[in-house]
Amino acid sequence: MKKLYIETYGCQMNVNDTEVIFAIMQDEGYGRTEDISEADVILANTCSIRDNAEQRIRGRIEQFSHYRKKRPGTIVGIVGCMAERLKDKLLDSGRVDLVAGPDAYRSLPSLIASITPDHPAINVLLSHEETYADINPVRIDKNGVSAFISIMRGCNNVCSYCVVPYTRGAERSRDPRTIIREACDLWSRGYKEVTLLGQNVDSYFWKGEGGNVDFADLLAAVAKINLRLRVRYSTSHPKDISDKLIETMARHGNICRCIHLPVQSGSDVMLEKMRRRYNRQWYLDRVRKIRSEMPDCVITTDIIAGFCGETEQDHRDTLSIMEEVGYDSAFMFAYSERPGTLAARNYPDDISPEVKNRRLTEIIELQNRLSLESYRRDIGKTFEVLVEGPSKRSPRELCGRTGGGKMCVFSSTGKDLAAGDYAFVKVRDCTSATLLCELV
Ligand code: SAH
Ligand code: SF4
Numbered sequence: 001m002k003k004l005y006i007e008t009y010g011c012q013m014n015v016n017d018t019e020v021i022f023a024i025m026q027d028e029g030y031g032r033t034e035d036i037s038e039a040d041v042i043l044a045n046t047c048s049i050r051d052n053a054e055q056r057i058r059g060r061i062e063q064f065s066h067y068r069k070k071r072p073g074t075i076v077g078i079v080g081c082m083a084e085r086l087k088d089k090l091l092d093s094g095r096v097d098l099v100a101g102p103d104a105y106r107s108l109p110s111l112i113a114s115i116t117p118d119h120p121a122i123n124v125l126l127s128h129e130e131t132y133a134d135i136n137p138v139r140i141d142k143n144g145v146s147a148f149i150s151i152m153r154g155c156n157n158v159c160s161y162c163v164v165p166y167t168r169g170a171e172r173s174r175d176p177r178t179i180i181r182e183a184c185d186l187w188s189r190g191y192k193e194v195t196l197l198g199q200n201v202d203s204y205f206w207k208g209e210g211g212n213v214d215f216a217d218l219l220a221a222v223a224k225i226n227l228r229l230r231v232r233y234s235t236s237h238p239k240d241i242s243d244k245l246i247e248t249m250a251r252h253g254n255i256c257r258c259i260h261l262p263v264q265s266g267s268d269v270m271l272e273k274m275r276r277r278y279n280r281q282w283y284l285d286r287v288r289k290i291r292s293e294m295p296d297c298v299i300t301t302d303i304i305a306g307f308c309g310e311t312e313q314d315h316r317d318t319l320s321i322m323e324e325v326g327y328d329s330a331f332m333f334a335y336s337e338r339p340g341t342l343a344a345r346n347y348p349d350d351i352s353p354e355v356k357n358r359r360l361t362e363i364i365e366l367q368n369r370l371s372l373e374s375y376r377r378d379i380g381k382t383f384e385v386l387v388e389g390p391s392k393r394s395p396r397e398l399c400g401r402t403g404g405g406k407m408c409v410f411s412s413t414g415k416d417l418a419a420g421d422y423a424f425v426k427v428r429d430c431t432s433a434t435l436l437c438e439l440v
């Protein structure tokens, strides 16, 4: 059997795409390996979201040549968002045999078959229909408890800083029947948690013979598969998160109380320039609605520091919205100009690296305090966690997440618990990223 090795960068959607690629290649007789030195095909499933993501991957491509030299005939391929963005430019170095964009994975076997020492293969066509709906992904998660399901692809939003609409193409939703089938199959194989994925899940929409299905309908249908199946999703767009969705979450105990709601900035001027199509007041209103329906709901976010023309006042607006919402955790980034985006074409990237980094540091420091406060509020509370396995720190301890997604560690002495079991724990203490608990 030929061996396929894939390294995955970027978002959860890329992780799921890697699973789709393994499934497509398995049908052609390729088995998965985690040992790069024995691979017949080495793929990097890449991300273009920020320049530093791409730089890291470029470094890896150089290292791949080493394996190609050692084992002549080994194919090195770049797939995913960087493949889509840079297209045949990736072939210039002579280190790459294959380039395939996110909608071209079905053609991987034929592309690979066509490669000769002088002829690399490339397919970067984007599609309006491809959702890989019929493909049953080969799961690469470690514990058989939690799996991703892509429910849509692409993005129609064109936020001015963002490369995703160019690398992933137009938004399209996947047939809900195939999503439900996949979730049922995971449940029957012992999985206890599914995460529905899309760049903007709130705009999921399927026009079917039996009626239309929006994201709230889909979420409810997945939640009804079994009350012991936990359902998560990512990512919500603040402009589109509807009352219906929030109320649907509140009605189903197994839809996790956890919403990732990227704010990007707390300044209306920046939000307008970013083309986010909501303002601060709208965002805060959505947070109020979430909290009124689900007071215990965890809210997390993404923030960009130092976008074009950002003033100190704009920056302070970001810090103040963070305080106002009291995020439980956040992903925080310095703005990175991406070639071809609206921002790159229209606004100079005029905040110096020093100022960007200073602002980013202030944002991170504030979030560390907010996270610690959020975790401290849980001390003394009892949560039901889904056990993921032994904790990283100690094999005698187990770890598992609350419905809100917070990581708990606890000693399992005396109880026979394994990955996939549910357990009740009481929080004794915490750090800013972990709840230290005991079984109850
Ligand atoms: N679809 C999601 C975001 C996907 S990208 C949404 O709209 O919220 C994940 C995060 O990367 C974004 O939320 C943003 O915070 C960050 N990001 C995207 N483009 C960026 C850029 N050019 N520079 C810095 N951060 C960026
Ligand atoms: Fe990018 Fe905006 Fe689409 Fe998110 S919604 S992927 S930030 S364009």
Ligand code: F3S
Pocket (backbone or CB within 6 Å): 009, 010, 011, 012, 013, 014, 046, 047, 048, 049, 080, 081, 163, 164, 167, 168
């Ligand atoms: Fe990166 Fe593409 Fe995801 S740019 S964040 S891998 S959609």
